[in-house]
Amino acid sequence: MASHIVGYPRMGPKRELKFALESFWDGKSSAEDLEKVATDLRASIWKQMAGAGIKYIPSNTFSYYDQVLDTTAMLGAVPERYSWTGGEIGFSTYFSMARGNATVPAMEMTKWFDTNYHFIVPELGPNTKFSYSSHKAVNEYKEAKALGVDTVPVLVGPVSYLLLSKPAKGVEKSFALLSLLSSILPVYKRSSPRVTNEEVQKAAAALKGSDHRRATNVSARLDAQQKKLNLPVLPTTTIGSFPQTVELRRVRREYKAKKISEEEYISAIKEEISKVVKIQEELDIDVLVHGEPERNDMVEYFGEQLSGFAFTANGWVQSYGSRCVKPPIIYGDVSRPNPMTVFWSKLAQSMTSRPMKGMLTGPVTILNWSFVRNDQPRFETCYQIALAIKKEVEDLEAGGIQVIQIDEAALREGLPLRKAEHAFYLDWAVHSFRITNCGVQDTTQIHTHMCYSNFNDIIHSIINMDADVITIENSRSDEKLLSVFREGVKYGAGIGPGVYDIHSPRIPSTEEIADRVNKMLAVLDTNILWVNPDCGLKTRKYNEVKPALTNMVSAAKLIRTQL
Numbered sequence: 001m002a003s004h005i006v007g008y009p010r011m012g013p014k015r016e017l018k019f020a021l022e023s024f025w026d027g028k029s030s031a032e033d034l035e036k037v038a039t040d041l042r043a044s045i046w047k048q049m050a051g052a053g054i055k056y057i058p059s060n061t062f063s064y065y066d067q068v069l070d071t072t073a074m075l076g077a078v079p080e081r082y083s084w085t086g087g088e089i090g091f092s093t094y095f096s097m098a099r100g101n102a103t104v105p106a107m108e109m110t111k112w113f114d115t116n117y118h119f120i121v122p123e124l125g126p127n128t129k130f131s132y133s134s135h136k137a138v139n140e141y142k143e144a145k146a147l148g149v150d151t152v153p154v155l156v157g158p159v160s161y162l163l164l165s166k167p168a169k170g171v172e173k174s175f176a177l178l179s180l181l182s183s184i185l186p187v188y189k190r191s192s193p194r195v196t197n198e199e200v201q202k203a204a205a206a207l208k209g210s211d212h213r214r215a216t217n218v219s220a221r222l223d224a225q226q227k228k229l230n231l232p233v234l235p236t237t238t239i240g241s242f243p244q245t246v247e248l249r250r251v252r253r254e255y256k257a258k259k260i261s262e263e264e265y266i267s268a269i270k271e272e273i274s275k276v277v278k279i280q281e282e283l284d285i286d287v288l289v290h291g292e293p294e295r296n297d298m299v300e301y302f303g304e305q306l307s308g309f310a311f312t313a314n315g316w317v318q319s320y321g322s323r324c325v326k327p328p329i330i331y332g333d334v335s336r337p338n339p340m341t342v343f344w345s346k347l348a349q350s351m352t353s354r355p356m357k358g359m360l361t362g363p364v365t366i367l368n369w370s371f372v373r374n375d376q377p378r379f380e381t382c383y384q385i386a387l388a389i390k391k392e393v394e395d396l397e398a399g400g401i402q403v404i405q406i407d408e409a410a411l412r413e414g415l416p417l418r419k420a421e422h423a424f425y426l427d428w429a430v431h432s433f434r435i436t437n438c439g440v441q442d443t444t445q446i447h448t449h450m451c452y453s454n455f456n457d458i459i460h461s462i463i464n465m466d467a468d469v470i471t472i473e474n475s476r477s478d479e480k481l482l483s484v485f486r487e488g489v490k491y492g493a494g495i496g497p498g499v500y501d502i503h504s505p506r507i508p509s510t511e512e513i514a515d516r517v518n519k520m521l522a523v524l525d526t527n528i529l530w531v532n533p534d535c536g537l538k539t540r541k542y543n544e545v546k547p548a549l550t551n552m553v554s555a556a557k558l559i560r561t562q563l
């Protein structure tokens with residue numbers, strides 16, 4: 001059972017505050033003297049509460065005069081007659097409101113909820129301007145924290161504050177004080193610059209009204225891309241990652257722990273990329289990947305480079321079998337201070353004349369695989385991530401990357417339980433994806449990848465993502481996926497239903513893969529079908545990956561000769 005108290009007598013055991021106040025008002029002591037008495041009093045109270053073992057210790061229960069007047073000061077709701085000109089409210093304005101001064105009378109005082117405590121009645125009207133003008137609550141919190149006491153700040157709530165107020169002189173008696181609620185809430189507001197980024201908020205809010213769709217339709221885009229990429233029919237590719245070796249993990253770990261220098265790290269990763277590029281060229285794969293050796297995880301890697309994300313050391317969540325992920329925590333507005341993948345993608349592209357896929361995680365997947373702040377709707381956070389990824393897409397394109405894959409492995413995972421809410425979710429999720437790439441040229445090919453999930457009932461949303469090519473994890477449920485196309489869904493974009501299962505160490509034969517591809521060709525047009533494994537290869541070993549991909553490429557080549 002945790003103990004908590006909501007307030008504490010503030011005059012001091014021997015009315016120390018009373019004597020300090022009266023001496024200050026009489027001009028017998030200075031403001032510093034008064035502040036010193038107040039500071040000592042607060043410290044002794046907090047220590048006393050902490051010493052008594054109270055778990056939730058309040059702060060901001062201290063006041064030089066009255067907590068409602070303190071709130072008036074916090075909100076900057078100083079009646080005009082006190083000639084306050086802005087800035088942090090000091091003793092002179094504060095005590096003038098409480099007690100009047102030589103020229104101006106005090107504000108009205110009345111009894112607090114039928115008790116004998118009196119508070120200073122706020123005077124408000126339609127023209128009252130509010131601004132954050134007393135940081136007392138935050139200052140007291142910090143003061144206690146510096147003493148080692150983590151407190152619960154106590155505030156007069158916004159509704160109570162307004163209902164305890166009265167219409168100012170000259171304002172109609174019937175004035176609805178609660179109509180000021182929306183004006184005072186911004187002053188009350190959860191605004192650390194680490195959480196709030198107004199520029200991002202504005203940009204994200206501006207997205208809602210528009211559709212964000214590439215101007216040209218997908219078949220015309222595919223034609224334009226083919227002219228540039230010149231790929232064979234049934235092009236082969238992989239999903240992104242190549243095996244994560246013990247050595248690779250060691251390099252990343254040691255770089256993170258600053259045991260190896262940036263140069264050493266870059267050269268180790270560069271070597272790995274060049275090895276992966278060589279393997280793919282030898283295998284004769286058509287669209288290459290760099291293998292993602294610099295990434296620990298497809299969400300954590302991006303979260304670490306975006307603002308608004310925090311990380312745990314051991315917040316593991318089981319994914320499947322023995323595999324776990326460590327979801328980041330999104331606590332603030334999301335922005336991308338610097339390019340995240342451009343350096344590696346350009347480096348990888350420079351090693352080959354074949355197209356190299358830029359590899360990104362999409363906004364919906366970053367959202368669904370994180371612990372997400374709950375002080376704003378999820379779609380707003382998702383739009384913010386989408387804008388950050390959009391910048392990355394544009395930088396990759398400007399860097400000469402012609403094929404960009406934006407993984408939406410977890411698109412379906414955010415689907416609400418209630419069917420009635422599906423359409424709304426799918427609408428903003430798919431919209432977020434389109435935001436990331438609506439601005440690229442027709443000749444830039446946008447891929448997306450989705451992991452195992454049920455596609456059939458969301459196929460129209462998937463089409464609505466308007467990617468040029470989608471690779472889908474499918475090898476454990478061939479029939480289910482293909483049935484949707486058999487039932488007549490029109491699909492015009494490129495599609496690569498995975499031809500073998502990467503979650504298993506088993507190596508599929510050429511015949512087995514060819515058989516699968518043929519089954520797909522029975523329902524999908526030849527010119528849209530891609531041949532690829534069903535997910536990234538990072539959990540596999542090279543002695544599994546090499547023969548499996550060899551057979552995959554052979555199967556594609558075999559079928560090309562039969563077309």
Ligand code: GLN
Pocket residue numbers: 239240241292298359407409449450451535536537538
């Ligand atoms: N590009 C990622 C990879 O290949 C995709 C992983 C995933 O879909 N879960 O690892």
Ligand code: ZN
Pocket residue numbers: 239409449450451452473534535536
């Ligand atoms: Zn996948």
